[in-house]
Amino acid sequence: MLATLSEAIALLSSLDPSVAGIAALSLRVSLAATAIGCAIGIPAGAFLAIARFPGRGAAIVALNALMGLPAVVVGLVIYLALSRSGPLGHLGLLFTPAAMVAAQAVLVTPLVAALSRQIVEDADAELGEQLRSLGLSAWRRVRALLLDVRFSLAVAVLAAFGRAIAEVGAVLVVGGNIAGHTRTMTTAISLETQKGDLALALALGIVLLGLVLVVNAAAAALRAHALRRHG
Amino acid sequence: MNLPLRIAGLVVEAGGRRVLDGIDLEIATRGITAVIGPNGAGKSTLLRALDGLVAPSAGRIGHGRDGAGPPPRRAFVFQRTALLRASVARNVALALEAEAVPAAEARARVAHALARVGLADRAQDAARRLSGGEQQRVAFARAWARAPELLLLDEPTASLDPATTEEIERLVVALRDAGTKILLVSHNLGQVGRLAEDVVVLAAGRVAEHGPVGTVFRRPATQAARAYLQGELPWQSFDASS
Numbered sequence: 001m002l003a004t005l006s007e008a009i010a011l012l013s014s015l016d017p018s019v020a021g022i023a024a025l026s027l028r029v030s031l032a033a034t035a036i037g038c039a040i041g042i043p044a045g046a047f048l049a050i051a052r053f054p055g056r057g058a059a060i061v062a063l064n065a066l067m068g069l070p071a072v073v074v075g076l077v078i079y080l081a082l083s084r085s086g087p088l089g090h091l092g093l094l095f096t097p098a099a100m101v102a103a104q105a106v107l108v109t110p111l112v113a114a115l116s117r118q119i120v121e122d123a124d125a126e127l128g129e130q131l132r133s134l135g136l137s138a139w140r141r142v143r144a145l146l147l148d149v150r151f152s153l154a155v156a157v158l159a160a161f162g163r164a165i166a167e168v169g170a171v172l173v174v175g176g177n178i179a180g181h182t183r184t185m186t187t188a189i190s191l192e193t194q195k196g197d198l199a200l201a202l203a204l205g206i207v208l209l210g211l212v213l214v215v216n217a218a219a220a221a222l223r224a225h226a227l228r229r230h231g
Numbered sequence: 232m233n234l235p236l237r238i239a240g241l242v243v244e245a246g247g248r249r250v251l252d253g254i255d256l257e258i259a260t261r262g263i264t265a266v267i268g269p270n271g272a273g274k275s276t277l278l279r280a281l282d283g284l285v286a287p288s289a290g291r292i293g294h295g296r297d298g299a300g301p302p303p304r305r306a307f308v309f310q311r312t313a314l315l316r317a318s319v320a321r322n323v324a325l326a327l328e329a330e331a332v333p334a335a336e337a338r339a340r341v342a343h344a345l346a347r348v349g350l351a352d353r354a355q356d357a358a359r360r361l362s363g364g365e366q367q368r369v370a371f372a373r374a375w376a377r378a379p380e381l382l383l384l385d386e387p388t389a390s391l392d393p394a395t396t397e398e399i400e401r402l403v404v405a406l407r408d409a410g411t412k413i414l415l416v417s418h419n420l421g422q423v424g425r426l427a428e429d430v431v432v433l434a435a436g437r438v439a440e441h442g443p444v445g446t447v448f449r450r451p452a453t454q455a456a457r458a459y460l461q462g463e464l465p466w467q468s469f470d471a472s473s
Contacts, residue, residue: 126313127313127315129279129284129309129313130307130309130313131313131325132284133282133284133305133306133307134325134326134328134329134373134377135329136325136328136329137329140328140329144315144325144328147315147316147317147321148315148316148317149316150316151316229357230316230317230357230359230360231316231357231358231359231360
């Protein structure tokens, strides 16, 4: 194990330039999926936080359950939708980065929505009565609450990004792990492990962890700065 | 003017309990009316009902001389200031979002309101970074910007030091002098004596007494009012009907 680790560290200094391409694709796909997940999940979660309707409790339970969506099942469903005989087959997206983005977006949207719902609901408990007293519509209340919790929502965004970039099952099924086209860090690690090149797999894993660490550190620094500024 | 308020048989229930148990009141058009009574008497719930934040299960709130007018333009300052993590100006501007106020007019009204509470130079500061007293002044600026006919104050100085309390009381008087009718919930009887013209004593969700402050304070007519004013423990007394 230690020998593999030291070999992996040695490999890091001489990694093939194609690894940079794989890392870039991983980042691009995961960031795009996170952006889509946030664009849909944050407003959806916020409305669920302040809306009152029959079945709301069940909707929250269902949303929370969707956080545990099995990635390969999502991959399979997207695969069926995008395959030649599927309803979206004519788009020709199967085995493309776009398909991988779609699969990851499906995975992370419930995660963002569920976390946003909880964060906004907590803020509503503190501010909601004042906002209702000001006569604000539901839409304006959501906007005000989102403004208030914008720094806390960073947690939801990071959780989504973390799930997306670490995910392997869905991107493998809909992307196909095609070298130079749809190979991501996780699918490459999976492939190298199966081939028995554990040192290379570990080296790729270290790069992946480094990427996640850098993104989280940057977000934490931004959040700390914003909290110092806005309280 | 959509005042006075004519409250008849107002009942509000929460958790199977009658928090307001048949309130009958007429609140005058002008001045400051204080609402006092022990914890759990229904004071805050009465303000919330008047603001439409809780729905009564019975009774009605009439507005205007014939009781049939639209509700007055209102503002509510809560005990705990509810400010967004945003600038002071943004928090005050929130008061005008529900109205179709043109942007330039909104900016002018926000600036005017902040000037009235002495925070003109703090407009771009983070509201949550202000002291407790300054945050309460932001809440008053938010109320001021709405130019309310009726201002509901729920223990606005409960957690403030004496000097800040005096600042807030000056704001309350200035708002009253500007023509705003004020309903003030307070446990500070000295404050009630300084500010209010008339006082409503609530006990167990009912009006125990309503009259001029001097009269009620000097010669409370009911046992409930006497008990509260003399600082008796609420669970040892209270029969609102006596």
